[in-house]
Amino acid sequence: KQEVTQIPAALSVPEGENLVLNCSFTDSAIYNLQWFRQDPGKGLTSLLLIQSSQREQTSGRLNASLDKSSGRSTLYIAASQPGDSATYLCAVNNAGNMLTFGGGTRLMVKP
């Protein structure tokens, strides 16, 4: 059974810092991996989708990498802003298009 772990569970940084969120998964036979953002009481906003054949994806200040063989993905946020404060979730898509979510990283960026 796929298990997804996110470290750290919570992170507080001053504005402007570059930061890295980590996601690890136990079964490397994945279809793709997706990073989401969730604001309190809201739904999910898809940030980046990395197919299993890809190594990384970039969108603006966000960069996500995927190392399938080691079961790891990182989300890099450059020049963090208070508006980046949210919970970040990674989800792994195994066969059957079932997403397994990690526990999330709650990010607080202080002005």
Add this chain to the structure above:
Amino acid sequence: GAVVSQHPSWVICKSGTSVKIECRSLDFQATTMFWYRQFPKKSLMLMATSNEGSKATYEQGVEKDKFLINHASLTLSTLTVTSAHPEDSSFYICSARDGRRSQGDEQFFGPGTRLTVL
């Protein structure tokens, strides 16, 4: 494109009543819809997967008679929480995918429905 809506966004009901939550894909046809449940400060747990025109597949531990799922059309799936009790209070989120698209493996998520059972 790829917008998914949910209705209602929040609902409060009395214990013992049934509540229906709708999930709609607004600008694409959803061959598959997924229902998730999220407890406060926890991650999402998949409840069931439904394919249009067929019965839903429930995850282990999810009572199919308690959580009725109907996927009657390519744009609408409903989740009915029957005889709701306070422990059913949660945030319910649906997602949808169009398996016929070239990137059909991506799921698009609705904004969620917060259910509070008194």
